[in-house]
Amino acid sequence: MAITATHPLDLPRQHLFWILHIGGWVGYFCLGYLQAIAYGKPSGYWIVPATAACTGFTVTLGLRYLLRACWGLPPRRLMAVMILPILGSSAVMDMTTRTLLVRFCETCAPTSRIAFIAYALSYIYVVLAWVGLYLGIKYYRQLQDETQRALAARSMAHQAQLKMLRYQLNPHFLFNTLNAISTLILDRDNGTANRMVQGLSAFLRHSLDNDPMQRVTLRQELDALTLYLDIEKIRFAERLRIETDIEEDCWRALLPSLLLQPLVENAIKYAVAKQIAGGLLRIEARREGEQLVLRVIDDGPGCQSLEGGQLPPGKGVGLRNTRERLNVLYGDDSSFNVRNCERGIEVTLRLPFETRLLGE
Structure with missing residues (x-):
């Protein structure tokens, strides 16, 4: 029996999303926990990267549904629509995580409005990375579908031509x-x-x-x-x-x-x-x-x-x-x-x- 290899991006869409989504945030937690150990943080510090990962897992689910709803928009309009939700997601991750972080680091609490804004943007690179990966895979799948349809149409045209000639x-x-x-x-x-x-x-x-x-x-x-x-x-x-x-x-x-x-x-x-x-x-x-x-x-x-x-x-x-x-x-x-x-x-x-x- 022949066994054919399947490309990871050829998995059913829902399966692929949940594998990457769960795996990505678990990896984010592991990386944060390893950094905590490397910097000599207390044993209970694991709750900080765990909270950041869980919050990120939740808020990016909301971003996913928003991206799906706005998928038909031109790229510029899509970017304009997503700016505030991305900033908001970063702020939510910071607020939930910083509440726990100040237990281990009293100087980590914002002391001014500018500091609050700076802290609120501290997770934006994580959210942007998630959005970029999501859009990249979704565009890839869309291109793949269009390519398959084009190949199918070309194959049907060739078959019709051959039958006509035959x-x-x-x-x-x-x-x-x-x-x-x-x-x-x-x-x-x-x-x-x-x-x-x-x-x-x-x-x-x-x-x-x-x-x-x-x-x-x-x-x-x-x-x-x-x-x-x-x-x-x-x-x-x-x-x-x-x-x-x-x-x-x-x-x-x-x-x-x-x-x-x-x-x-x-x-x-x-x-x-x-x-x-x-x-x-x-x-x-x-x-x-x-x-x-x-x-x-x-x-x-x-x-x-x-x-x-x-x-x-x-x-x-x-x-x-x-x-x-x-x-x-x-x-x-x-x-x-x-x-x-x-x-x-x-x-x-x-x-x-x-x-x-x-x-x-």
């Missing part, structure tokens, strides 16, 4: 498949038409049932791609030739589901369908260090307007879709390149080589 089935594929089925029915080739309908149904069910956020192994990806290619083989028969060259280590590599389908569809549309003799479609997978390298290659006419790995506007929607999915999922850890070969086009994808962990 569910963009090429209408040309659906139109051509349905048109082919219609032609087969008119030609009374019902057996072939039925196989094509079943293949289309299986492919669409796989496309829509799988979570677009879920990654699959390369073996599962090629199994799904086979559903698509079985439909195209019925359309093109011997005109569509397929080769695969997959390194053994790559079968278990993880990648986004149906990542290769738009690339294969693009190759069939521009390299196979436009040639009377059809064409060859080759799918390769290699491992290069910590990267999985996938290639989809055809022997079609290529693209004369291809420059710098970029397709001209209006062409290769499936390729741009795939490029964007990789960018959303992997950022700079992935790359997407399209180039003209001596004959045809080669599309190369590079993404982190990842596999399922044991027990996953």
Whole structure:
């Protein structure tokens, strides 16, 4: 069972407050008592720091409720509102503590109004430290909440974007498949038409049932791609030739589901369908260090307007879709390149080589 460390400031708010509040004032008492021992105070002197700590514990609770009530105010107005309560809290701590202190130190009693005011302000640094710590933690928690909401919103936006990209089935594929089925029915080739309908149904069910956020192994990806290619083989028969060259280590590599389908569809549309003799479609997978390298290659006419790995506007929607999915999922850890070969086009994808962990 995995054990995850929890940051102290990630505790529930009420628990965190009482732990820090009680612990802080207990620490204040201990520090005062140690100072009393160091200066050789009588044994009963412990009641002075104890009274100061108990009074501080109580008055700062009042400050807490006031701070919570005024939390929505701008910082300057909040400071203006809190000045008098902070001064008053310091004066209360001094009055309760000094009443006991004069039993051990007769010269500690104020003898003038100025001395009284000075004594009343003697605990202000303690109260200010408490207020500063309270505001710091509260601002931290607020910033943490806003950061979590921003991350959640960004994650939801990425998921929505990925789902949109993942569910963009090429209408040309659906139109051509349905048109082919219609032609087969008119030609009374019902057996072939039925196989094509079943293949289309299986492919669409796989496309829509799988979570677009879920990654699959390369073996599962090629199994799904086979559903698509079985439909195209019925359309093109011997005109569509397929080769695969997959390194053994790559079968278990993880990648986004149906990542290769738009690339294969693009190759069939521009390299196979436009040639009377059809064409060859080759799918390769290699491992290069910590990267999985996938290639989809055809022997079609290529693209004369291809420059710098970029397709001209209006062409290769499936390729741009795939490029964007990789960018959303992997950022700079992935790359997407399209180039003209001596004959045809080669599309190369590079993404982190990842596999399922044991027990996953």
